[in-house]
Amino acid sequence: MSTVYINSASCISVQDTLNENILQNLTPESSSNIIKAIEPNYKEFIPPAMIRRMSKTVKMSSVASHYALKEAGIEQPDAIIVGTGMGCSQDSEKFLKNVIDNHEEFLTPTFFIQSTHNTVAGQVALGLQCHAYNFTYVNTSSSLEFSLLDAQLQINDGEAENVLVGSTDEQTNRTMELYCLNNTIKKETDLPVDYLKSTTNGVVWGEGASFFVVGKNKTESTYAKLKNISISNKVELNEVQDFIQNFLTQNNLSAHDIDAVILGFSGDADSNVYYTKAMDVFPDSSLLYYKHLSGEFNTASGFSTFMACHILKEQQIPEIMMINSEKKESVKNILLYNHLAGNDHSLVLLEKA
Template identity: 85%
Template structure:
């Protein structure tokens, strides 16, 4: 499969990722159950009358997509593709609360209209007056990867040259309460979380929005070449190494060709064993992790893709991300491996341009 180039990268996360010197200012957090995104001043980007009608995920995505398009020098993308796990859950909760409070009568449709998962891509298209291909993928932790795969296929087939691809998820009060009751989120007694050697289940939950412009041609702003993507829904632990090695073999690479591997250690003991298994393949690579910087959420891989782009462009690996002591004078190939609670495993291979 032919490659496409990631020509811009923008991210709103629990880190201050909209400012400069991103890799130097990363700060881990392991002592709270939920991490909130650092939000920009939305009034600089969105009319005040519209802000109050937008959920958090729509606002984050609007700003992140604005920065991504601006950096790539694109005013009208040939397509808009967004991946999300939970969509606009804030408006979903408001609509369901209205249903209960009003005994299913006299409901205003606004919250329902804005609660659909494709609200984000639709709002971005409306703001840009973009009538091109517009699609939303809802595939839990591989939502971004499916979006990138779609973009890659369209560019390969000559249907588009520059595509805006993004991922976004927000926290909402009731959903977080249910996650706590279901032990998806770590109990307070298990904090601070040990991301790499955890003996307890549950994660610290985060949120954020990451947007990229992927294009047919390399430009002055290019971060990386998107070489290949592989996604699988379920995987047995003893199949992990074959899953990764088959992917490398398909791309004519060995483990020694991979300079850095970014793993999604979340602090959940039961599912992190997949990452421990994967580490054994790469004795000479720099092994990195990132969810102590972003929290776990459906599209956390957007944050890791954003960091990988900066590592390739700036040719430096932040010490706060290192699992082992391996350092590289040059970072050419980065492999990203992610899953959520042991399901929806994805591999993304990025190459320096």
Template identity: 80%
Template structure:
């Protein structure tokens, strides 16, 4: 499969990633159960009347996609593809609450209409008047990877030249309460969290929205070359290293050729063993982590992809992301490895252009 180019990258996250100087102002968080995204002033991008009817994830995605398209110099993409794990869960909760409070009678359909997972992609297309391919992937933690793979296939098949690809997830009060009850979110007595050597279960939960423009041709704004993607739902711990090595063999590389590997350490002792196992085969690579900056959520890998793009373009790795002390003079390629709770393992390979 031919590579495609990531020609722009925009992100709204727990960090101030819309700020040009965010690289030097990254702040790790290890003592809060839930991390909120730093949101922009939506009035600058969305009319107030429309903004009031939008959920948080739709607003974050609208602004992030605006920045991604602007940076790529694209007014109207050939397609819009969005990956999300939870979709518009705020509106889903509002609709269900109305059902209960009104005894299933006299319900307004607005919250129901806006609660579907494909609302984000639809709203972006409506705003752009984009009549091209419009699709949403809901595959938990590999939703972005499926979106990127779809875009790569379409560009390779000459069905599109420029595609807007994004990932987004928001928090809701009730869902966070449930995550605390079932110990998905780490208990307060287990703070502060040692992400790399945690002895307790659970994670710090985050949120965010990341958007990229994938193109057939390299441009002045190009960040990286998207070379290959691999996804598998279930993986035994003892298969982790072979999974990665077989993936690299496809691209005629070995683990020695990887300049930097970004691992999704989340502070959950039960599932982080996969990352520890994987790190053993990269003794000569810069090993990085990121969920102490973004929090864990279904599409947290959007944040890692965004960071990888900036690392390749700037040829600089933020100290706060470093696991080991290895620094390469030139960063030519980066491997991203992620999963959520030990399921839906994904590998994304990016190269410097």
């Protein structure tokens, strides 16, 4: 497939990523096991009457998509593609609570209608009055990667020139309680978290929304070239290095050509071993991690893609993200490697535009 360009990048996250000087103002979080996104003033973007009816993930996505389109200088995208792991779980919980509280009788359909995973893509399209291709991917931690792959195919097939691609996930009280009960989220006794050398299982859970405009042509606002994506539902620990090497070979690259590798170390001892294995492939690269800044969630790779875009555009690697001391004078190729609890592995290759 031919190269496409990431022409804008917008993110709402645990960090203050809507403001300027993002790389200089990153603050790690290790003392809490559930961390919430810093939300903007929604009244500046959404009519008050609509805000009341929107779940958090829809509100975050509406603002993040607004910033992404504005930065790319586009009013109407040729397609809207959104990836989400949990969808509008806030409204799902409200609907299920209504079912229980009302003994399955006299239910209002509003929460049910708004609980579907494709609500986000639909609401963004309604706000823009955009009748183009509209699709939602629900593939746990690979949801954004599938969305980017679809955007690349749309552009390569001549179906679109500019595609709005997003990823979004929100926290809800009941789901967080269940995650604590099944030890998905770290116990408070295991805090603070050492994301790189943790000996305990469980993660710090975050949330956020990241949106990008992927385009056929390079523009003044271009951040990076999206070169290639590889996704595998299952990779055994002894296959990790081959998984990465085969991907590099497909793209006519060696490990020495990769200037920086962004790994998804989450503080979960059982699944961190995949990233430790991957590090051995890159003795000369800058090794970076990011989930101490964003938390773990289904579409946390949206945050790493956003950070990679800024690193390529600004040619700066934040000290707070560095695992080793290797620092390149210029950054041309960045490889992103992510999975969730050892499943749904993805590789994304970005290149300086």
